[in-house]
Amino acid sequence: MRCPSCEGRESRVVDSRDLDDAATVRRRRECMACGTRFTTYERTEAARLVVSKRDGTRQEFDRDRLAAGLRKALTRRPVADGAAEQAADEIEAALRGEGMTEVPSSRIGALAMAKLRELDQIAYIRFASVYQSYEDLEALKREVDTLYDQRGHAEP
Ligand SMILES: [Zn+2]
Numbered sequence: 001m002r003c004p005s006c007e008g009r010e011s012r013v014v015d016s017r018d019l020d021d022a023a024t025v026r027r028r029r030e031c032m033a034c035g036t037r038f039t040t041y042e043r044t045e046a047a048r049l050v051v052s053k054r055d056g057t058r059q060e061f062d063r064d065r066l067a068a069g070l071r072k073a074l075t076r077r078p079v080a081d082g083a084a085e086q087a088a089d090e091i092e093a094a095l096r097g098e099g100m101t102e103v104p105s106s107r108i109g110a111l112a113m114a115k116l117r118e119l120d121q122i123a124y125i126r127f128a129s130v131y132q133s134y135e136d137l138e139a140l141k142r143e144v145d146t147l148y149d150q151r152g153h154a155e156p
Helices: 063-073 083-097 105-119 121-130 137-150
Strands: 011-018 024-031 037-043 050-052 058-060 102-104
Touching (some): 050 105, 063 083, 063 121, 083 105, 102 105, 105 121, 121 137
Parallel strands (some): 050 102
Antiparallel strands (some): 011 024, 050 058
C-alpha cells in the first residue's frame, strides 16, 4: 500500500472500521515517511461484481478502468496525486457496500460524477460531456449553467 504523496511503502493505521458490507474495512493510514494521511479499503474476499451496460451486455467491474477514466478527467487539474484512485476505491466500496452483485453502468457513472463534482468542477464537466447518460447536450448545458451560477462567475 503505497503513500499517494511520496510512494513510501511504510504506513501505520490510525483508524479502522468496518463498512456496511462487513467484507470491507476502511482504514486511515499515515505514511511513516512524510506523514500524509490516506484511506484504504481492504477486502477479505473480493465478491463478484458485475456491471450491466446500457446495451444489455455484462462485464466484470473493472476498478482500474474506472480509475483511468477519472484520471483522464482530472488531467492537469489541481487535485492531489492519487485522487482518481481514491475516488475509484470509494466508488467500488460504495457499490460493494450496497450488497449488490450486479449494478447498472449508469449507477457507476452517477457515482463517478458525484465524486468529480466534489473534487473539481472542470473535471466534472469533462467527464459529464463524454458520459453517455447525458441524453442530449441540453442537459449538459443546464448543468454548466447551474455550476456557473453557483460559483457566482468568480472564475473564468
Ligand atoms: Zn508519504
